[in-house]
Amino acid sequence: MYAPRIHKSAAVLVAALALLAVPAAQAGDGHDHGDAPPAATGPALPRFAAVSEDFELVAVVNGTHLTLYLDHADSNSPVKDAQLEVEIGGQKIKVQPHAEGEFEATLAQPLQPGATPVTATVTAGAVTDLLAGELDLHADEHAEQGNASHWQSASGWVAGVLGALGAMAWGWRRYATGRRSRTGAAA
Template identity: 55%
Template sequence: MQLRSLFFTLALVLLPPAVHADAGHDHGEAPAAAAGPGLPRFAATSDLFELVGVLDGKKLALYLDHAGDNSPVKEAQLELDIAGTRVPVTRVAEGEFQAALAAPLAEGVSPVTATVVAGTETDLLAGEIDVHAAAHAHAEPAGRRNALVAGAVGAVLLALGAVWGLRRSRTARVGGAA
């Protein structure tokens, strides 16, 4: 009986504060969450095309659309130059490309130029990518880290409670038999 009470008490203590209801609690609109720093990106547009690049370390995801209707550009060829260095590009799907940089981009603003050839249309797009050191740090969100720590502490406490309960029940059986 005491072991069950211990487990219920531990479960209630370890529940995250968001689970506990308070006075005036309702399920109305939640406030918008503050967004952390995103991955560095650039956009380059013209009358014909729109190109967006998202940098994740040395990997670059590229998305090429028609400027008029935002549809992916089919059968396109893309050449990319970042800060004076030609970057090899591979087509992944219609309007989607990927590139691997030889080295991470230097911190600061770097010029980006792209040449697009799609059928009979050819265009030169230009933009800039702004890279900061904080954007390269892939720190785990604090909320998730706190939840993992709370889960680990809870698991340890439950294990200790189980060991304590087993020892106590063995001691009671041994002591009761004598």
């Protein structure tokens, strides 16, 4: 009785395709590590930081909305009862306290791309300090990088699928050719 032999390359191909078809392993009950942390979905908002011996100031710009966080440099704790005056690109911005060590402001218009000097005067009790920093905006660059990485990821998947299909076709052809030659010799 005739038993067909499977070529090594066909066996390797079948094993590789079986591995691709198996879904990702899942942890059983009690063996997972909780919910995965959320992944960043887009570029981070522009921000700047200014530091002195006494204070650390970080500001986040979201369009025309500015959120500022003021902490003590030595303990990283919020500064209580502080007054803050901010100047961005030579223009004074009215800053309102929002919470302990947190301030908010609204810009008259969105900031232009490029480097913009920022200065802040902090008054907390008997301590007054001048902080300086620079806000560097390049929003268009970040958007293009995000789109490019998305397409690079998709093209990698497409190339992998096409490679697997090509390998399947090659293996099938070798198998069929070998079978024809064996069948022809037996007849």
